[in-house]
Amino acid sequence: MKIKLIHSILIINLFLVACGSEMMPSKQTTGAVIGGLGGGIAGSQIGKGRGRDVAMVVGTLLGAALGGSIGSSMDQTDVLRTQQALSYNRTGQQVSWQNPDTQAQYTVTPTNTFRNNSGQDCRSYTTVAVIEGKREELHGTACRQPDGTWKASN
Known part of the structure; x- marks a missing residue:
């Protein structure tokens, strides 16, 4: 019960930060939310009791930082390449x-294909980005929308 409460609070906080004063969140905010959710979920699988709580919080913060960094560097071309x-x-x-404008390098690898409970086609994937010489890795899941685009679901 305590884990669910902490997890819910973290998710709500991430979405509140994402919404802020903008109607459309920035690339960095979107990346931070997706990374934070993934990090929180990964952290919740580690340890027991108080150790699990700490791992979940640390995972959320690290995921948000990494996701925000990757998201802020991606432009429309990079998003299109990821979709493809x-x-x-x-x-x-x-x-x-390699993005010719930002010099950022990306590698996207689909790691799993499945259907979710709603019947949508979904894929787990790994994105490795080298931004200003720093390597970052983000794991995520995206589901195909009715218009054919992919939307991150975690």
Whole structure:
């Protein structure tokens, strides 16, 4: 029960931060929310009792920091390349590119394909980004929308 409460509070806080005063969240905010959720979920799987609580909080904070950094560097071209990787690459087949404007390097690898409870096609994926010489890795899940685009679901 305590874990669910802490998890709920973290999720609500992340969404409140994401909404802020803007109607449309920034790339950095979106990345931070997705990274924070993924980090919180990963942290909740570690340890027991108080140790699990700490791991969940640390996971959320680290995930938000990494996701925010990756999200802030991605422009529309990078998002399109990620969408294409999720649409066309086989599981385990990576695609890499370097953004000519930002010099950031990205590698996206779909890691699992499945249908969610709503019947949507979904894919787990890993994004590795090298931004200003720093390597960052983000794990996420996205589901195909009716218009054919992929929307992060964690």
